[in-house]
Amino acid sequence: MNTDSLSPPSAKHRVPVPDHVPAALVREVDAYALDGIEEGFHEAWKRVQQPDTPPLIWTPFTGGHWIATRGALIDEIYRSPDRFSSRVIWVPREAGEAYEMVPTKMDPPEHTPYRKAIDKGLNLAQIRKVESDIRAVAVELIEGFAEKGHCDFAKDFAGVFPVKVFLALAGLPMEDAPKLNLLANEMTRPSGNTPEEQGKSLEAANKGFFAYVAPIIEARRGSAGADLITQMVNSEINGQPMAQDKALGLVSLLLLGGLDTVVNFLSFMMIYLARHPETVEELRSDPMKLQRGVEEMFRRFGVVSDARYVARDMEFQGTKLKAGDLVLLPTVLHGLDDTQHEDAMTVDLSRRNVAHSTFAQGPHRCAGMHxxxxxVLVTLQEWLARIPRFTLAEGASPIYHAGIVAAVENVPLVWEV
Structure with missing residues (x-):
């Protein structure tokens, strides 16, 4: 890692602590540059969640905001849109205010008909219909490198498999993936050294998505295709055709969700499995344990950290919150909360009562969770059937990135052919 480009903590862009924030709750946590992230994204957030860490803390970085550090709080805030609004869901605030995708920035009941439009193509019954197509993509990719005895998992599988699947469902060409991936990176990990710079980066990426989807929406309005985009843009909202600005936001959100989250989740999961052959053997030994173990994987490897906007002045957790405050919800900290899960950093395939917010909670629970x-299930099944034992290459150093969606690069895996 090139440390020359990293600012010392004292030089990071920070804001003054507001009068209503008790000094005892202030912690220096930068959600885009976590201390110790070179050792792992989840490990870095776990360092924040110490036994004596308050359930709600405040950081002067990323424009200044609260952070919920316990699973019970994260769950409650997600489920309380009347108190914690979705009108600004990104930190810093400048990025959140530039974000224009729907319905993630709407609250019920306004958001509900848009959510129904998304669910139409992504409900469980619809996803089961395309399972064989999903499996075929995974098999083709794995068999393309299985005989070589090595691959960069992040680049050769995780960065291709979910993207290929999703673009096929949306009826879009795979050659558009690199352009869309660049936009997605700037949406979920906007570049810049100040909140204002990050806001401008996100705004440009948001406009880039809108420019890409506008002609696609126009071409598919009124048509009868079975792809996700056609289904969504021809949905009625309260008995009326969907407005153009909302269609732009909805289709852009669809692409953003499909191109970034599972891509990175898969790589985090495989790094762990490469380092824990005993867990791999357990997965291979029992097909039912593998199926049930998928939820344990989602608990362990949460990747999203979005925010909520405090709707009004209130007291919460014994702390005064002001209308307009932002509360960051690192979903990783729900799954890794030792007060809810014993030995939370360990993948335990026999764990019961698995609780997490990896797909969020409440009205904005992830539409793409099925x-x-x-x-994830297909990846585990088809990978282990062809590459039953694998490790990280000697000297491998994965490169971790924090942000709204965490990312990891450089995941070289090796195995005997």
Whole structure:
């Protein structure tokens, strides 16, 4: 890692602590540059969640905001849109205000008909219909490198498999993936050294998505295709055709969700499995344990950290919150909460009562969760059937990135042919 480009903590862009924030709750946590992230994204967030860490802390970085550090709080805030609004769901605030995708930035009941439009193509019954197609993509990719005895998992599988599946469902060409991936990276990990710079980066990426989807929406309005985009843009909202600005936001959100989250989740999961051959053997030994183990994987490897906007002045957790405050919800900290899961950093395939917010909670629970579960299950089944034992290459150093969606690069795996 090139440390020359990293600012010392004292030089990071920070804001003054507001009068209503008790000094005892202030912690220096930068959600885009976590301390110790070179050792792992989940490990870095776990360092924040110490036994004496308050359930709610405040950081002067990323424009200044609260962070929920316990699973019970994260769950409650997600389920309480009347108190914790989705009108700004990104930190810093400048990025959140530039974000224009729907219905993630809407609250009930306005958001509900748009959510129904998304669910139409991504419900469990629809995803089960395409399981064989999903499986065929995974098999083709794995068999393309299985005989070589090595691959960069992040680049050769995780960065291709869910993207290929999703673009096929949306009826879009695979050659558009690199352009869309660049936009997705700037949406979920916007570049810049200040909140204002990050806001401008996100705004440009958001406009890039809108420019890409506008002609596609126009071409598919009024048609009868079975792809996800056609289904969504021809949905009625409260008995009326969907407005153009909402269609732009909805289709862009669809692409953003399909191109970034599962891609990175898969790589985090495989790094762990490459380092824990005993867990791999357990997965291989029992097909039912593998199926049930998918939920344990989602608990352990949460990747999303979005935010909520405090709707009004209130007291919460014994702390005064002001209207307009932002609360970051690192879903990783729900799954890794030792007060809810014993030995939370360990993947335990026999664990019961698995609780997590990896797909969020409440009205904004992830519409793509059925597709994500299918992709993870298929990956495990088809990979282990062809590459039953594998490790990280000697000296491998995965490169971790924090942000709204965590990412990891450089995941070289090796195995005997």
């Amino acid at each position: 597709l994500a579960r299918m992709e």
